[in-house]
Amino acid sequence: MAHGGNPVFNGKNFRGATQAPPAPQAYGQNSYGQPQYGQAQYGQAQTGWNPAQQGMTQNQLQDMYNRPAAGPADTGRMTFDDVIMKTAACLVAVVAGAAVTLVVAEGLAYMLMIVGALGGFVLALVNTFKKQPSPALILAYAALEGLFLGGLTRILDAIYPGVGLQAVIGTLSVFAVTLVLFKSGKVRATPKAMRFFMIAMIGYAVFALINMVMMWTGAVDSPFGLRTSVEIFGIPLGVFIGLLAIGLAAFSLIMDFTSIEAGVRAGAPQRFSWTAAFGLTVTLVWLYVEIIRLLAILRGSD
DSSP, X not given: OOOSSOTTTTTTXXXXXXXXXXXXXXXXXXXXXXXXXXXXXXXXXXXXOOTTTTTOOHHHHHHXXXXXXXXXXXXXXXXXXXXXXXXXXXXXXXXXXXXXHHHSOHHHHHHHHHHHHHHHHHHHHHHHHOSSOOHXXXXXXXXXXXXXXXXXXXXXXXHSTTHHHHHHHHHHHHHHHHHHHHHHTSSOOOHHHHHHHHHHXXXXXXXXHHHHHHHHHTSOOSTTTHHHHOEETTEEHHHHHHHHHHHHHHHHHHHHHHHHHHHHHTTOBTTHHHHHHHHHHHHHHHHHHHHHHHHHHHHHTO
């Protein structure tokens, strides 16, 4: 299973995948699906296949044999449909949270944005290190992130009209293209790509930390810190950093898809579809933030 891109999946490996209940078997079949033909256990008399003694008619017995084999959903295992439905629920929570900060008074919206940023960060850590997924905590995380994204969008959209809609379209486009490339097999989370990803992620994290400290201490007074105060050939540094970050987020989606596919194939318990949905939500939130920030930097340099 791929690791590294989204820490949500790291260390979990969908624990409990082997704990999913076995597929139900028709009466009178052993663990290999072969009829027992009235075989008696040691010290017991053979009873044979007498439908009357088993309390079943011949038609009922035949109907049981004719039923299709139990699928993953019937045996409590994770399926792609489960992941899709739970991811959709998380995204609805994100949209609902964003709608709140978009319609309330401006001062309250900013306060809710801060609450969403801090609360979302805390719940992200809780859900990441929690061994068993909690649907309530995951949905709460999504709603808090919605508050943060709604407030951020409101601020930037007031300065650069239309940037919010452009960021939504950009996020959906990157997600769709990444999914198509993954399904086609053209892009995979190979060990070599993973190593490059980890190196790039560490570099990006160091830059983000330095930039944040310099903004807090007043070392730079640019709205985006070093991203806009430093230029390379007349192009803001934030453009290059933003493109790198979007590429990293897109590859993180590839690793999310890989982890989900591995979980389904391993027969992971159905509850881990919430873990998969949470992982995708984390990555999509990150992707949206990077896209709207890049768009704002590009619009500000016009």
